[in-house]
Amino acid sequence: MTTLFALISIALYLMAMFVLVGRLFHKNGPNKTFALSLAALGSLTHLLYLAEAIMGVPGQNMSITNVLSLVAWLITVSMLISITVLPNVMLLPGVLGFAALSVAAVLFIPAEHIMHIELQPGLLVHISLSLFAYGTLVIAFLYALQMSYITHRLKQKEATFIHSSMPPLMLVEGILFKLLLVGTCLLIVAQITGFIFLENMFSKLYAHKTVLSLAATAIYILLLVGQKIWGWRGKQVIGLTVLGLALLSLAYFGSRLVREILL
Template sequence: MTTLFALLSIVLYLISMIVLMGRLFHKEGPNKTLALSLAAVGSIAHILYLADAIMGVPGQNMSMTNVLSLISWLITVSMLISITVLPNVMLLPGVLGFAALSVLAALVIPAAHIMHIELRPGLLIHITLSLFAYGTLVIAFLYALQMSYITHRLKQKEAALIHSSMPPLMLVEGILFKLLLVGTGLLVVAQLSGFIFLEDMFSKGYAHKTVLSLAATAIYIFLLVGQRVWGWRGKQVIGLTILGLVLLSLAYFGSRFVREILL
């Protein structure tokens, strides 16, 4: 049954992605009702699969592939819920494709990283905040890419080709900075919780994660200050957003990728 849920979520995500992409730049737009319904059912199958994959062992199997799939689920659900108020139809195909790949990776790569979070409430708080911070900053990264694409189209004098699926540049920019502010705030609180509840933040096995995540936090704070004080827009914002996410991804997944996947 677990495998069935995984396969069902992959199929539904991919069909929804195809429905959206087929008419994404058509003047009438894609069939959002059909696509979102398929994606919503896919997200339900996704979390049912993850519930068994993570909780179906003594403790919790927080392997890299399971955590990545959980993050992709959080991002997918957030995007589906926010679609009525945020311009994210253009971003959904990529989000759904990534979610499908993350489920497939969790299904075919049987990595294990058993934890007993229930015995350490502080660790649960730290992990939860970290997941939400990372998910929020990934969504901010997607909006940064969207902003870059719209800016490019406008500079190429292709504004007439921008349909309803492509929102106004200023709206996307405003959403991007709100997401960066929320994500950075969550990241700071997550790191504070780590220093409060965990005793090994600078131990041999975790020092690189701590240093990289602190560097990413510094970059995001620098970006927000630059936008507020110096009015940064465009390339500076996009470049620093990408750099911050790369450092954060290395902090969260770098060493675990080597241990769980390559070795």
């Protein structure tokens, strides 16, 4: 049954993605109601599959593939919930495609990292905050890509195309900085809880993760300060957003990818 949930989830995500992509640039736009219904059902079956994949063992299997798929689920649900107030239709196909790939990764790439989070409430707080921070900053990265694309089209003097199929640049930019602020605050609090509840943040096994995540936090803080004080926009913002997420991804997944998948 769990494998069936995974296959159904992948199929629904891909169907929703193709419904959106097929008429993304049509003057009437895609059939959002149908696509979002498919995506919502996909996220439900995705959750059912993840529940078994993570909780179906003694303890919790927080393998790299399970965590990545959980992050993909959080991002997908956040985007679906926010679609009524945020301009994210252009971003949804990529999000849904990533979610489908993450389910396939759990299904076809076996990995195991057993934890007993129920015995360490502080660890649960730290992991939850870290996941929400990462998910928020990934969404910010997507909006940075959208902002870059809109800026490029405007420079090419294709304003008619922009206004007919994309949100205004200033709206996307405003959402981007709000997401960066929220994600950075969550990341800082997650790191504080790590230092409070964990005793091995600078041990040989986790030192690189701590250093990289602190470096990513410094990048995001610099970005927000630069925007507030010096009015940074455009390339500086996009470049630092990409760099911050790259460092954070290496911190969260780099060594685990080697240990759990490659070795």
